[in-house]
Every structure is written in structure tokens, then in C-alpha cells.
Amino acid sequence: MTDTETSTRPIGMVMPVDRDSRGYDVTASGTLRTSHPKGLKALRLCSILEATTLVVLLFVAVPLKHLVHLSVAVTIMGPLHGLAFLAYVWAVFDTTSNMRWKAHEIARLVLAGFVPFAGFSTGRYLDKVRPTFAGRNAG
Amino acid sequence: MIYPIIKALHLVFVVLFAGGLLAGAWQLASAPSTSAGTLRNRRQWHRRVTTVAMFGAWSFGLMLAEVGHWFPAPWLIIKLALVLALSALHGVLSGRLRRIEASPATSDDTAFPWAGMVILLVAGIVFLAVLKMPAT
Numbered sequence: 001m002t003d004t005e006t007s008t009r010p011i012g013m014v015m016p017v018d019r020d021s022r023g024y025d026v027t028a029s030g031t032l033r034t035s036h037p038k039g040l041k042a043l044r045l046c047s048i049l050e051a052t053t054l055v056v057l058l059f060v061a062v063p064l065k066h067l068v069h070l071s072v073a074v075t076i077m078g079p080l081h082g083l084a085f086l087a088y089v090w091a092v093f094d095t096t097s098n099m100r101w102k103a104h105e106i107a108r109l110v111l112a113g114f115v116p117f118a119g120f121s122t123g124r125y126l127d128k129v130r131p132t133f134a135g136r137n138a139g
Numbered sequence: 140m141i142y143p144i145i146k147a148l149h150l151v152f153v154v155l156f157a158g159g160l161l162a163g164a165w166q167l168a169s170a171p172s173t174s175a176g177t178l179r180n181r182r183q184w185h186r187r188v189t190t191v192a193m194f195g196a197w198s199f200g201l202m203l204a205e206v207g208h209w210f211p212a213p214w215l216i217i218k219l220a221l222v223l224a225l226s227a228l229h230g231v232l233s234g235r236l237r238r239i240e241a242s243p244a245t246s247d248d249t250a251f252p253w254a255g256m257v258i259l260l261v262a263g264i265v266f267l268a269v270l271k272m273p274a275t
Contacts, residue, residue, distance in 0.1 A: 039234075078210070079201040082219075086197050089223060090230045097234025 039095040043088075044123045047112065050088035051119025053081035058116055088113050105129050145202050152195035157261045159189025160225070163232040164253035170239045178240045185236055193229055197222070218267040225260045228253070 057080075061073035092109045108125065112118040166173075166181045173181075200222070209215045232253065 075205065079205050082201050083197055086223060086226050087194070090193070090226045093227045093230025094233045095230075097231040097238075 039091075040126055043091045043095045043109075044126060046084070046088040046091040047109075047119040047122035050081075050084040050113055051117060051122075053077060053084040054113075054116055054119070057081045085113055088119070101129075142203070142206055145199050145206060149196060149199035149203055152192045152199060155192035156189060156196045156229075157257070159185060159192060160229055160232065160257045160261075161254055163189065163229075163236060164257055167232065167235055167239070167251075167253055175240070178236075182236045182240050185233060189229070190233070193226060197226075212271070214267045214270070214272050218264055221260050221264045221267070225257070225264070228256060228260065 057074070057077040061077040064070040064073045089110060092106065092113075096106050096109070109122065112122055112125075162181070163185050166178075166185070170178060204210055204215060
């Protein structure tokens with residue numbers, strides 16, 4: 001597969017690829033094509049963690065603080081969410097760096113960290129933009 | 140008593156993290172003339188020491204902010220933005236180091252001033268943390 005073919009591939013279209021002994025998908029010429037499955041798994045996990053802590057912070061901890069003046073939940077969830085958010089942003093760049101991801105794909109992943117519930121759909125989004133890994137990570 | 144202990148642990152991890160980032164930047168620049176075994180050893184250091192140090196620096200830094208009641212000081216918010224940028228830079232370096240180790244011929248990072256970016260971000264973070272400038 002050439003660069004041109006990769007850049008014009010419609011989202012959701014599954015392209016046949018080979019996987020080398022290290023677990024990378026490679027092109028016919030032997031160069032790396034996209035991110036390592038372990039990196040994508042870590043990114044999925046971080047996105048779920050980040051989305052969960054953001055939802056708990058915004059919809060449980062903050063209301064508790066302002067409605068019943070119970071600030072302990074924000075004291076706990078604030079730093080926890082901060083940690084999860086940093087881990088998520090780090091995972092996005094660790095997974096996508098120099099792996100032929102498009103700028104708008106990376107931007108969508110980063111922005112998902114700011115929007116409540118958006119992180120829960122990141123797994124489906126990864127399946128769309130990197131369909132070659134769907135169902136193949138178990139091995 | 141707990142505050143200085145958390146601060147000391149935070150600083151230990153920050154020093155390891157910043158040092159590891161500089162080493163990673165140097166590793167990218169020197170990759171074309173480096174053997175595969177050396178590349179693998181250096182990336183293991185990056186993964187096992189620098190990445191762990193980054194998580195340690197975050198954890199103890201957030202504890203410091205909470206115990207010291209620094210939220211939501213403006214200097215801390217700016218510092219967090221710089222820390223986020225530094226963490227993203229670490230992610231970029233990790234990805235590129237992994238790619239170079241897997242496929243050394245693909246190195247195209249020798250000209251980019253990664254080390255300069257690391258130094259600028261670390262300098263900004265240190266100045267903000269030491270001066271703790273109040274809002275005017």
C-alpha cells in the first residue's frame with residue numbers, strides 16, 4: 001500500500017495488511033504502517049479512565065460540593081481526574097507519534113479528553129480509523 | 140512535615156523525568172549512527188525509568204498542589220499547561236523512539252530541536268514553581 005492509498009482510504013474501510021513478528025502492521029515494502037496494538041489498547045484504557053473520572057467529577061463530586069457543601073469528593077476526584085487526563089494525553093501522543101496519523105484524527109482524540117462522555121466513544125472511533133486492529137488484538 | 144516529603148519525592152521524579160527527556164532527544168538525534176542493541180537498551184531506559192518518573196512527578200505534583208492548597212493559583216494553571224505540553228512531548232519522543240527501534244531506516248528526526256523544546260518547557264515550569272507569581 002502506498003502513502004497515497006493510505007491517505008485516501010475511506011474511514012471504516014478494512015485494508016489487507018501483514019503483521020510482522022513484533023506485532024506491527026507493515027506495508028508490502030516492509031515499512032511500518034500504523035501504531036502497535038498494545039499502544040492502541042493502552043489508549044482505549046486511558047480514554048475510558050479519563051472519561052469516567054471526568055463524569056464522576058462533573059456530575060457527582062461538583063454537585064455534592066455546591067448542593068450539600070461536601071467538598072471531600074472534589075478533593076479526591078480533582079487530582080484523580082488530573083492524573084487520568086495527563087495519562088490520556090500522553091497515551092494519545094505516544095500512540096500516534098510518527099505513525100501516519102492525520103492531524104484531525106489526533107485533534108479529535110485530544111478534544112475528546114475535554115468533553116464529558118466523549119471518551120467512551122474513543123474505542124469505536126479507533127475501530128473506525130484503524131480498522132485493521134478490530135478483533136485482531138487477542139492474538 | 141508531609142509537605143516537604145512530598146516535595147522531595149516530586150523533585151526526585153522531576154529530575155529523572157527531565158533528564159530522561161533530554162536523553163531521549165539526544166537518542167533521536169544520534170539514532171542513525173547507533174547499533175540496534177544500543178537503541179533497544181536506550182528505549183528500555185526511556186520506558187522503565189523516564190516514563191515511570193513522569194507518572195511519579197505527576198502524582199506527587201498533584202498531591203503537592205492539594206496538600207499545599209495551591210489550586211486554583213494562576214501560576215499553577217500555567218504550569219499545568221506546560222506540564223501537559225512536556226508530557227505530550229514525552230509521548231511524541233516515545234513513539235518516535237519505538238518506531239526508530241523497529242525500523243531504524245525511517246529516522247527523520249535528527250534536525251528537529253527536541254532537546255531545545257524540553258529545555259524551554261522545563262525552564263518555564265521551574266521558574267513558575269519557584270517564583271509562584273501571584274495574579275496582578
